[in-house]
Amino acid sequence: MQKASYINERGQSIHFDIAPPFILQSIEGTGNVSVNLNTYSTPNHDGKYIKDSKLNMRHVVLRTTIKARNNKQLFEYREFISSIFNPKLKGTLEYKTPNGTKKINAVIEETPLFSEYKGDTVVCLINLLCPDPYWYDLHEKHYTFYTPVTPAFSFPLNTKSNEYFSLGYESTTTKVVNNGHVQTPLFLKVEGGVKNIFLENLTTGEFIRINKKINSTDTLVINTADGQKEVSLIKEDGKKSNAIGMMSLDSSFLYLDIGENVLKYTAESDSGSATLHLQWNHKYLGV
Known part of the structure; x- marks a missing residue:
């Protein structure tokens, strides 16, 4: 079971799991992160030698479904999500898997993207950028x-x-x-x-x-x-x-x-x- 929570620097938080109102459909970018290799070559030798490597920033995308009791509540939830994922505020993403919970510092790469709503349901995409690409334990x-x-x-x-x-x-x-x-x-x-x-x-x-x-x-x-x-x-x-x-x-x-x-x-x-x-x-x- 996968669960995720986001807490911004003002202390506002939101939790996504398998139950309404905020259902976590998928999360991308928890494993893969691109690498920059610093290489050099020498005359009369094939290929290159690796001097060192550096991880790039991590991109994490949350795909969620908002399930409300009625249309009015649906738009209240939309506004609530927009306030939590504020690009002016830094935050922390916590991700729970069967192997435990890890956290990563994040900023908002772009404001939440909402699909066309159908009744009391709407799909939301949340794009996060993690300047420090490493995940950490919840507690030091x-x-x-x-x-x-x-x-x-x-x-x-x-x-x-x-x-x-x-x-x-x-x-x-x-x-x-x-x-x-x-x-x-x-x-x-x-x-x-x-x-x-x-x-x-x-x-x-x-x-x-x-x-x-x-x-x-x-x-x-x-x-x-x-x-x-x-x-x-x-x-x-x-x-x-x-x-x-x-x-x-x-x-x-x-x-x-x-x-x-x-x-x-x-x-x-x-x-x-x-x-x-x-x-x-x-x-x-x-x-």
Whole structure:
């Protein structure tokens, strides 16, 4: 059974399924999306070599039937659909299949097209354009690292050489699984009095290093998504400032690879509530 819902940025929503008044007849574009290949050729060689590929925007078409109790209600439904699918507003399409529900961000490519009505029934075509062609789970995944709170210290060994033995911080590792079809970015939020943050994806070798102290009243946020890359510091009063300078030059805006990822986290804390929150969502090529 297929069901679909659309929610615009004003919070207005509409639901399509097998029951009146808004019956989902078909939905196109949930799987296929065109690809641009970046190729190059060399002298005296047949064909071309593929350098990389890029997905184009996704087009989704909903074919629906509006079934009303009478002619007046039919035109009320038509007006309601036109108000929901407003080209001036962005929105989210949710699509339910036997394999679960996924969502995709969308805009209106053209206003809804209504056929000639017959009594209390009319067919409606809704054309959506999805600049980001990936489908996502309805809810993001989360994981929280709790920073060690015991400070490093050293003590002398009972030897004649006056040697010292130092105790530092034990790193924390965890396995995170990316069940999507491609790599996916991370959103990080650091809270509590903490310094010398180091997060590494041992699977890919990428890491983020912050060699500064984050005060217990401040929050550091890092977004590694393309087009949204950000390192910002949020003060207690809510003021937000660019903090890209806090990240070491050899750091990367790391991603989760497809499948299992092993993440290693190390930091120092002078607060009992220091945490590193991770947030991500799986990206699907089609549903």
